[in-house]
Amino acid sequence: MFALMQSTRTQSLHLCIDPATGLKAVIAIHSEQHGPAMGGCRYLAYPDDDSAMSDAVRLAQGMTYKAALAGLPFGGGKAVVIRNPHVENRAALFEALGRFIDSLDGRFIVGTDSGTSTVDMDCIAQSTLHVTSTSAAGDPSQHSAMGVFAGIRATSMARLGSDNLEGLRVAVQGLGNVGYALAEQLHAAGADLLVSDLDPGKVQLAMEQFNAHPIAPEALIGTPCDIFAPCGLGAVLNGQSVMQLRCAAVAGSANNQLTTLQIADQLENRGILYAPDYIINSGGLIYVALKHQGADLGSITAHLARIPSRLTEVFAHAQAEKRSPARVAQMLAERLVYST
Structure with missing residues (x-):
């Protein structure tokens, strides 16, 4: 994984487990050169943990390029939540993710992506202000x-x-x-x-x-x-x-x-x-x-x-x-x- 981070110039990789909700999440911050990292949250099943981390890293790099070419004052990041087929409380899981994102002190701002919705972002917003694509903000x-x-x-x-x-x-x-x-x-x-x-x-x-x-x-x-x-x-x-x-x-x-x-x-x-x-x-x-x-x-x-x-x-x-x-x-x- 360090080799992939080096080859993509990824700044940091953050891992979180919350046993109470079953949360297993990865947040890749590719760059903060022009501002806080911004990117969506994927909620998908992955064949293994390395695949989830690789997906987060490569997508975060793409977000950096996207923000730069669009002239936006943000860097690129991406959150990946490894989907478990037996989640008891989806709302609690995303609230836990919100607490994880909040612990990064504004370095990463999350939005929707494959497998997530504005409802999930509303749950994240219960725990952090560093979130977009909520019901109030609107679906992009x-x-x-x-x-x-x-x-x-x-x-x-x-x-x-x-x-x-x-x-x-x-x-x-x-x-x-x-x-x-x-x-x-x-x-x-x-x-x-x-x-x-x-x-x-x-x-x-x-x-x-x-x-x-x-x-x-x-x-x-x-x-x-x-x-x-x-x-x-x-x-x-x-x-x-x-x-x-x-x-x-x-x-x-x-x-x-x-x-x-x-x-x-x-x-x-x-x-x-x-x-x-x-x-x-x-x-x-x-x-x-x-x-x-x-x-x-x-x-x-x-x-x-x-x-x-x-x-x-x-x-x-x-x-x-x-x-x-x-x-x-x-x-x-x-x-x-x-x-x-």
């Missing part, structure tokens, strides 16, 4: 989707020569809060939707509301489309799956879509344009960060509107240097984080 999912939608238009312009999504074939992988909201916006723009999710009820709803075409989860990545939008968990793009892609571009809301940076080079070699995840999906962080600072909705919306221009800048830079946008984005982020 719609703003995440707004940013991804704008990013898809910018990606379409860069790869296909037009940001008009009418008739564009978009494959949305994962219909969680962000994925479903994105599908709604794509449908309103006239896109032809292909969808998959492990929950058949969500797929059925997308078929009814958006005239979406259902595709089996294992088949979606190889289905011909214009844009593939990963909106579930990360690591969907690996050496095998990249060779199955039949699309012009990848642009979605999932964090850590690439298993390694070398996968981005494979996408580039195949002529598939990749929209770096920590740029295109920064809308949620922008919303919770600025909301936490007391910004009004107009200021938040104006900041969200900068996502397409950031992507366009990275695409242009990548084309000029004949490099993957992922490598360019990482270079720009690390320059912002480590050179000041």
Whole structure:
């Protein structure tokens, strides 16, 4: 684990056990260079403790890059709660997590992520002020989707020569809060939707509301489309799956879509344009960060509107240097984080 922390320049890793509630949690603080670390809390089952810690570290690094490229005065962090199938009192568990977060004295500010909700954040808020995405603050999912939608238009312009999504074939992988909201916006723009999710009820709803075409989860990545939008968990793009892609571009809301940076080079070699995840999906962080600072909705919306221009800048830079946008984005982020 120390080797992973060194390779990602992670500042600290915090572990907590609360026997009374069954809480087993990891908080990774990647950087406090530009402010306190901010990041979501995942509540998922993991095959082992090392997998949970690795997930926290890599996601925290992505949050640092996301905050830096979005121009936010925060560093990156991530909380991971290892899900136990036999939790007696979920509210008490998240209140215990809140006490753990409070013990960090404001170094980490938590929000929602996969497996958690505003209700969980309300429970955390019983024990600490260092929390976002509460019922009072609002769910950031719609703003995440707004940013991804704008990013898809910018990606379409860069790869296909037009940001008009009418008739564009978009494959949305994962219909969680962000994925479903994105599908709604794509449908309103006239896109032809292909969808998959492990929950058949969500797929059925997308078929009814958006005239979406259902595709089996294992088949979606190889289905011909214009844009593939990963909106579930990360690591969907690996050496095998990249060779199955039949699309012009990848642009979605999932964090850590690439298993390694070398996968981005494979996408580039195949002529598939990749929209770096920590740029295109920064809308949620922008919303919770600025909301936490007391910004009004107009200021938040104006900041969200900068996502397409950031992507366009990275695409242009990548084309000029004949490099993957992922490598360019990482270079720009690390320059912002480590050179000041």
